[in-house]
Amino acid sequence: MNQNPKISVCIPVFRSEATLEECLKSVAEQTFRDFEVVIADDASDGKDKNGRSAKKIVKEFSKALKKEKIHVEYIRHSSNMGLVETRRTLVGASRGDFVAMLDSDDALFADSLQSLFTVAQESGADIVHGKAEGFLTTEAQNEELSTAEKNRLEKIQAKIELTSKDELLGSEIRKSWLIAESHHSFLWGKLIRKNLYEKALELVPFVHCTMAEDVVQYFFITTLAKKYVSLDKKIYRYRADSGITSNKKITGEDEVERIAQAADAFNAIFAQIADGEVTVTAEEKDFLSAMCRNHLANNIVQMQFVTEELKSRAKEILAEHWGEDFVRTAEKSMQQQS
Numbered sequence: 001m002n003q004n005p006k007i008s009v010c011i012p013v014f015r016s017e018a019t020l021e022e023c024l025k026s027v028a029e030q031t032f033r034d035f036e037v038v039i040a041d042d043a044s045d046g047k048d049k050n051g052r053s054a055k056k057i058v059k060e061f062s063k064a065l066k067k068e069k070i071h072v073e074y075i076r077h078s079s080n081m082g083l084v085e086t087r088r089t090l091v092g093a094s095r096g097d098f099v100a101m102l103d104s105d106d107a108l109f110a111d112s113l114q115s116l117f118t119v120a121q122e123s124g125a126d127i128v129h130g131k132a133e134g135f136l137t138t139e140a141q142n143e144e145l146s147t148a149e150k151n152r153l154e155k156i157q158a159k160i161e162l163t164s165k166d167e168l169l170g171s172e173i174r175k176s177w178l179i180a181e182s183h184h185s186f187l188w189g190k191l192i193r194k195n196l197y198e199k200a201l202e203l204v205p206f207v208h209c210t211m212a213e214d215v216v217q218y219f220f221i222t223t224l225a226k227k228y229v230s231l232d233k234k235i236y237r238y239r240a241d242s243g244i245t246s247n248k249k250i251t252g253e254d255e256v257e258r259i260a261q262a263a264d265a266f267n268a269i270f271a272q273i274a275d276g277e278v279t280v281t282a283e284e285k286d287f288l289s290a291m292c293r294n295h296l297a298n299n300i301v302q303m304q305f306v307t308e309e310l311k312s313r314a315k316e317i318l319a320e321h322w323g324e325d326f327v328r329t330a331e332k333s334m335q336q337q338s
Contacts, residue, residue, distance in 0.1 A: 004095045010094055012042060014046075014080070021057050024061045042083070042086045073093055091198060109235055130235030131232070136241055162181075201217070209265050211260075211262035253317065263295075270288070270292075
C-alpha cells in the first residue's frame with residue numbers, strides 16, 4: 001500500500017453514534033482498497049445502542065482494518081465547532097489525492113470508491129459526482145408512512161440523484177449548480193481533488209455553521225474547479241429519516257441557533273464577493289440572493305414549531321443572524337404570498 005492513499009474517506013460525527021458503525025462497515029466493505037479513513041468527532045456526547053462513544057466505535061473499526069495497514073485517523077474537537085469547521089479539520093488531516101465526504105448517518109455501496117476513482121482517472125476531473133439512493137432505518141421501513149411523508153421522500157430522492165449529464169469546465173460548473181440547478185451542492189457522493197478543496201477552504205472564513213454548510217463550501221469549490229464529470233450510477237446511500245416529520249417541536253435555544261446559522265454561510269459568501277476575492281456575474285449574484293431569501297423563509301417556517309415559551313427568544317436569535325430588517329421584509333413578503 002502506498003504511504004499516501006488515493007482516497008481519503010472523511011466522516012464528521014456529532015450525535016450520530018447510533019448509525020456510525022453501519023456507516024464505517026460500508027467503508028470497510030469497499031472493493032477499492034487504496035484509501036484511508038479520517039473521522040472528526042465534533043465534541044459529540046452521544047452513545048450507540050451498546051453505550052459506546054464515537055471514539056470506542058472507531059477504535060474497534062480500526063482494529064478490523066489493521067491487518068491491511070489501512071490508516072484510520074480519529075480526531076476529537078474539544079468543543080463543538082459546527083460542520084464547516086469539522087470538514088475543514090477532515091480535509092486538513094487527509095492525505096489522499098481525493099476527498100470523499102461521507103456523513104456518519106449514511107453509507108456507501110461496496111463498489112462506490114472504485115466506481116468514482118475509475119472515472120476520476122479516466123477523466124482527470126476535479127469533481128466526480130455520483131447519484132444517491134435514499135433509504136430508511138429498519139424501524140421506519142416497517143411503519144406506514146403518511147402521504148405527506150411519502151411525498152417528502154420522493155422530493156428528497158429527486159434531489160439527491162441530481163447530477164449533471166454534461167461534462168462541465170471552469171465557470172460552467174458553478175452555473176450548472178447555481179443557475180441551471182442541474183446538479184446539487186451536497187459535498188457527499190462526490191470525489192473532490194484534495195488540493196482544490198484546500199484552496200477553496202482558504203476562502204471560507206471561520207464560521208460556526210451546520211445549516212447551509214454545503215452551500216458555502218461548494219460555492220468556493222465550484223469557483224476554483226476546472227472540470228466536473230458525473231457517472232450515471234448510485235454510489236451513495238442517503239438516510240432519509242431526518243426531517244421526514246417536519247413539524248416536531250423545537251424546545252431549545254441551541255436548536256434555534258443551528259437553524260439560524262444558515263445566515264452565516266451566506267454572509268461568508270457575500271463578504272468574499274464584496275471584498276473582491278471572488279467574482280460573480282450579476283445573474284449569479286441574483287441567484288445567490290434568491291437562495292439566501294429561500295433559506296430565511298425556511299427558517300421562518302421552522303420557527304412555527306418553537307415551543308411557546310421559547311418564541312420570543314427564537315425571534316431574537318433569528319434577527320441576530322439574519323438582521324432584523326431582513327427578517328421583517330421576508331415575513332411581510334411571505335404574508336402577501338399566502
